[in-house]
Every structure is written in C-alpha cells, then in structure tokens.
Amino acid sequence: MDNSDTENTAYKGFGSDWKPSNLTPDEAQQATSWVEARINKRSMLTKKDRVEDIRDAMWQLEKDGEILVHRVDERHAPVMAKTLYGWDKKIPTNNLWHHKSCGQCGNIPGYPSSVMWLMNEMGINYLDETDQTSCTAWNYHGSGIGNVVSLAAVFLRNFHQAYVSAKAQGLDMGTYYPLVHCGTSFGNYKEMRIFLMHSAELREEVKKILGKLGRLVDGKLLIPEEIVHYSEWLHVMRHRMQERQKIDVSGVRATIHPACHVYKMVPEDVIYDDTVLNGDRVAVSTGLMETLGAEVVDYSTWYDCCGFGFRHIIGEREFTRSFAIDRKIKVAVEEAQADVMIGHDTGCITTLDKNQWIGKAVDKVYALPIMADCQFAALALGAHPYKLAQLHWHASPFEQLLEKLGIDWEKAKAEFESYLEEVKAGRIETLYDPKRAITSGPGYVKPKALAASGGDE
Numbered sequence: 001m002d003n004s005d006t007e008n009t010a011y012k013g014f015g016s017d018w019k020p021s022n023l024t025p026d027e028a029q030q031a032t033s034w035v036e037a038r039i040n041k042r043s044m045l046t047k048k049d050r051v052e053d054i055r056d057a058m059w060q061l062e063k064d065g066e067i068l069v070h071r072v073d074e075r076h077a078p079v080m081a082k083t084l085y086g087w088d089k090k091i092p093t094n095n096l097w098h099h100k101s102c103g104q105c106g107n108i109p110g111y112p113s114s115v116m117w118l119m120n121e122m123g124i125n126y127l128d129e130t131d132q133t134s135c136t137a138w139n140y141h142g143s144g145i146g147n148v149v150s151l152a153a154v155f156l157r158n159f160h161q162a163y164v165s166a167k168a169q170g171l172d173m174g175t176y177y178p179l180v181h182c183g184t185s186f187g188n189y190k191e192m193r194i195f196l197m198h199s200a201e202l203r204e205e206v207k208k209i210l211g212k213l214g215r216l217v218d219g220k221l222l223i224p225e226e227i228v229h230y231s232e233w234l235h236v237m238r239h240r241m242q243e244r245q246k247i248d249v250s251g252v253r254a255t256i257h258p259a260c261h262v263y264k265m266v267p268e269d270v271i272y273d274d275t276v277l278n279g280d281r282v283a284v285s286t287g288l289m290e291t292l293g294a295e296v297v298d299y300s301t302w303y304d305c306c307g308f309g310f311r312h313i314i315g316e317r318e319f320t321r322s323f324a325i326d327r328k329i330k331v332a333v334e335e336a337q338a339d340v341m342i343g344h345d346t347g348c349i350t351t352l353d354k355n356q357w358i359g360k361a362v363d364k365v366y367a368l369p370i371m372a373d374c375q376f377a378a379l380a381l382g383a384h385p386y387k388l389a390q391l392h393w394h395a396s397p398f399e400q401l402l403e404k405l406g407i408d409w410e411k412a413k414a415e416f417e418s419y420l421e422e423v424k425a426g427r428i429e430t431l432y433d434p435k436r437a438i439t440s441g442p443g444y445v446k447p448k449a450l451a452a453s454g455g456d457e
Contacts, residue, residue, distance in 0.1 A: 051268050053087055057197040058223055066203070068220045070163050076177045079236040081271045089271065090226050091236045092177040096126045097162040101182030102134045103346035110371075110390030111349070112181060114378035115230055116431045117388045121381055122240060127176050128437045129165055132158050137188035141310035152192040152202060153209045159189075160215040160222050173217075179230055183345030186229040187265030193227065194266065229262060231284040231344040232271055234373055238291040245292060246382035247405050252294040254376075255338040257328065257352065258282050259345030260305050285344050285373040292380050299336040301327050306348040313351070321355045325364055328352060333366040340369045340401050342376055354395040369398040385409060386416035387429075 023031065061067045072078045076092030083089050096119070104111040119126050136154050140146040159178055166175035180186045196203055203221060210216050234241075263270040263282040273283035276290065281302075289296050307313075307323030329352065332338040343349045353370035375389045385391050385407060391398045392413075402409040422428075 051085075053268070054194050054197050055225065058193075058225070061197065061223075066220065067223050068217050069223050069225050070159065070174055070177070071225045072177060073174075075175055081232065081236055082273065084268050084270055084272050087268070089232075089269065091228055091232050092179070092226075093233065093237060094124055095176050096124065096179040096233070097165060097176035098126060098128045099132060099158060099162070099178045099180045099182075099185065100128075101185065101346045102138070103350060104181055107350045107354070107393070108346065108372070108390075109393060110375050110388070111346070113431060114372070114374040114383065114389055115181065117378055117383055118234075118237075118241065118374060118381065120431060121244060122237065126179075126432075127165055127169075128432060129161070130437055131161050131165070135182070135185035135188050137184045138310070140188070141184065142314055143311075148192070148195055148202065149205045149209070151188060152196055152206045155189045155192045156196075156206060156210055156221060156223070157213060157215050159224050160210070160217070163217070163222055177228070178224065179228055179233055181230050181346075183229065183259040183262040184347065186227065187261035189227050190266040190269055193223065196221070196223070227269070229284070229344070231262065231288075231373060234288050234377060235271060235273075235284045238288045238377075241288075241377055241381060242291050242293075245380050247380045247407070248293065249376075249380050249405060250293040250295070251404055252401070253297045253337060253339045254289050254294045255297055255299050255332040255336050255341045256286050256289070256302065257306060257341055257343045257348055258285070258302070259343060259348045261347075262345055285342055288373050288377060289342060292377065294376075297336040297338055299331050299338070301331045304328060306343070306351045307355075308347040308351040310347075320351060321358045324351050324355045325359050325366070329356060329359075329366045329368050330364065333368050338368060339404060340371065340376070342371065342373050344373050352396075356396050367397050369401045370394065370396050371398070379405065379407070384415070385412050387419055392416075 021028075058067065058069055062069050072090040072092050075095050076090075077094040078090040078092050081089050081091050098112070098116070100112050116126070116128065118124075133154060135158070136146055136151060140151060162176055162178040164173050167173060180189065196206065207216065207221055210221065211219075216222070258281065262284070271283045272279045272281070273287055276283040276287040286296050304327050305323070306328060307320040309320065313320045329341070332341050341352060343352065349370055349372055356366065356368070356370075359365050371389075371391070371394065375391070378389050379385060379402075383389050385398075385402055391402075399409050402412075419429075
C-alpha cells in the first residue's frame with residue numbers, strides 16, 4: 001500500500017510507520033494460535049529467569065536513608081496473598097484511602113459506590129477524601145503527552161496525601177493506606193515505583209518537585225510498601241462477603257475479562273491463587289465469582305485486550321468497537337453462552353459495555369451485560385440495583401440477568417424513581433458522612449485536639 005492509501009484509510013493519524021498487515025484469515029488465526037494454546041500457563045513466566053522483587057531495592061534505599069517506606073501494618077489488618085512467583089503480598093483490609101478513578105466516576109458511578117457500600121456492610125473504616133488527583137496515565141498512554149518525571153511525581157504526591165490525611169482527623173500519619181480503583185493507575189504506579197527505585201536521577205528530579213509541594217517526609221521520598229488494587233481487596237475479602245450473601249447466584253454463567261493494566265503490567269506483583277483455576281491465571285475476580293457461587297465459564301479470547309487500547313480509541317475508534325464486539329462479546333455469548341461478563345478495570349468496563357450499541361448497525365446484537373466484580377458482589381449481598389449498583393448507567397441490558405438472580409427489577413426501578421423525587425426535594429442519602437471526605441474544605445470540622453493546639457495538617 002502506498003502512502004496515499006495510508007493517509008486516506010483507517011491508519012491515518014498513527015504515523016507513516018503504521019501499515020496494514022494484509023494477513024489472510026488463516027494467517028491471522030495462525031498468528032494468534034500460539035497465544036490461545038499456551039499463554040494461560042503461568043509456567044510461561046516461571047520458566048524465565050527470576051525477576052527482581054522491587055521491594056528488595058526499597059528496603060535497601062530506606063536503610064541507606066534515602067527514602068521512607070509507608071508500611072502496611074496492623075492498623076490495616078493485612079491479609080497475605082501470593083503473587084505470580086509465590087512471593088507474599090500484604091493486602092490491607094481496613095483503614096483504606098480511596099484513590100478513585102476519573103473514568104469510573106464519569107462513566108460508571110456504580111463502580112465506586114459499590115466498593116464503598118461493600119465496605120459499609122462489612123464495617124470497614126475508610127476515607128473518601130477529595131484531595132487527590134488523576135494519575136495522568138490516561139494522558140500518557142493515550143496521547144504520549146507527559147513524561148516519567150511527571151508521572152512519578154503525581155504518583156508520590158497522591159500517596160503522600162494518603163499518608164498524611166489522617167492528621168486532619170487527629171490520627172497518626174500512615175493510618176490510612178491507599179486503595180487504587182483504576183487498573184491503569186495501578187499499573188502505572190507500579191511501573192513508576194520500579195523506575196524510581198532504579199534511577200537516582202529520577203529520584204532527584206522528583207524530589208525537587210515534591211520538595212516545592214511540601215510532599216516529602218523528613219526530607220525523603222515516601223514510597224508505598226505495596227500498591228494495591230481494589231480487586232485484590234475483594235479477593236482477600238471474598239469469604240467474608242460470602243457470609244453476608246443474600247442472593248443465590250449459582251444459576252449465573254459468568255465470563256471474566258482480566259484487564260491488561262491490572263495483570264500484564266508488572267506481572268510479578270499480581271495475585272495468583274492455586275485454588276483459583278489451578279493458579280494458571282490471575283486470581284482476582286474469578287476467585288470472587290466462584291466463592292459467591294457463580295459458574296465461571298472459559299472462552300478462547302479471554303487473554304485479549306478489551307479493545308480500548310488508549311491510543312486507537314482516540315485515533316481509530318471503529319477498531320475498538322469491532323474488536324470489543326467480535327473478539328470479546330460475540331465469543332462470550334456464542335462460545336461460552338455467558339449471562340454476564342465481569343471485569344475489574346474502568347476502561348474495559350466502559351469499552352465492552354458502552355460500545356455494544358454500535359453492533360445494531362451491522363446486525364451484531366449480543367446484549368451481554370457487562371459490569372465490574374464489585375457491582376456483582378454488591379448485588380449478591382443485597383445492594384439496590386439502581387441506587388447502589390447504578391446499573392441504569394450501563395448501555396448493555398441487565399434486566400434479564402436481574403431476573404435470573406431473582407431480583408424484581410421493575411419494583412426496584414419504581415423505588416429508584418421515588419428516591420429521585422426525594423433527591424429533587426433535597427433529601428439526599430450519602431454513603432458516608434461528607435465531612436469524612438473533606439479534610440480541609442467546607443464542612444470539615446477540625447478535631448478538638450488540633451483546634452486547641454492551633455495545629456494544622
């Protein structure tokens with residue numbers, strides 16, 4: 001294909017180095033057969049040379065007096081999990097600082113509300129503070145704008161805020177431990193931690209920035225002992241959730257879409273559990289669904305990206321749509337006969353759910369409900385499908401799934417409409433005392449001890 005063809009086709013906008021492969025269907029199938037046949041064996045990774053546990057570098061830098069590590073300690077009631085190589089990972093289960101997702105709050109509000117509702121149900125203490133920023137990785141992966149220094153500075157700025165946030169409540173620093181909602185933030189932060197531990201030059205650059213922001217602790221960079229995704233919290237809490245389960249989900253056939261940024265980025269840090277799919281695949285979400293009693297059904301394209309891909313959803317959105325429908329949704333419906341597809345990342349849920357409408361234009365209507373593991377868990381524990389799980393924000397139909405769960409969605413919808421009238425009248429329910437979300441703005445009440453001493457954060 002010559003350049004003029006490239007400039008006027010789907011490859012426009014990706015640069016001259018992007019060219020069509022022109023593979024025949026047989027050649028395309030051959031190109032992916034290796035993945036389909038072998039990639040689900042974790043021996044693929046364990047046969048490699050042992051990779052470095054970046055936490056070893058952290059301990060050495062702390063010993064050298066260069067950094068301070070924010071540890072997961074008894075205040076966080078940690079539960080130990082095993083990662084790909086059998087290493088221990090401490091998952092905090094209490095006193096959690098919600099690092100929310102810009103995409104969830106904008107597109108899938110039932111995602112964070114379900115996580116917080118589950119924590120309320122189980123008596124978990126948390127802080128939903130407003131003083132956080134986006135991780136900015138969307139910008140970096142999508143457009144190439146940004147750089148490692150800025151990404152690393154944002155990472156440490158947010159985790160520093162989590163560390164000091166408890167002071168506003170008169171509690172010790174480090175009381176709250178960050179729980180990352182977004183899969184891309186999770187992967188990005190783990191990459192940044194590796195870069196910071198290996199590059200003295202990067203540490204120096206970031207230290208200058210954080211020093212100007214007042215975000216150093218005793219003049220040192222603050223590094224988290226563990227970077228924890230909310231799905232990991234769900235995984236270690238799944239048996240406690242099962243004890244509170246109210247809905248029988250045993251008739252549900254579920255497929256899992258594991259997110260690239262959750263388990264393909266820094267894979268050595270991802271949880272694998274020998275009791276979940278023999279430890280061959282990432283354990284989060286699958287372990288939760290199995291514990292709740294759903295039937296997790298395999299499908300041949302489980303390993304594939306959802307189609308989001310950051311760059312091409314900006315430059316060539318039709319690729320995203322066709323990939324999501326043909327490689328994921330169609331296979332889950334026709335091959336696995338799934339009732340629902342469960343994910344654990346913002347971009348994946350958005351892509352797989354909200355792109356299904358376009359299939360109507362080409363007679364590809366599969367109508368597969370898509371939701372996050374936390375939303376399904378909340379439903380299983382009795383959460384309201386509209387007020388809490390907020391399924392009405394989803395583009396894929398979910399009513400048939402609710403009927404299979406024995407949930408009267410028409411009654412629930414009527415209740416929700418009545419609730420909206422209450423909201424209009426100013427009678428608003430919240431998941432938590434709003435003052436807990438704000439440690440410095442309107443509504444914040446300074447603890448007596450701090451007020452008496454004139455102390456500030």
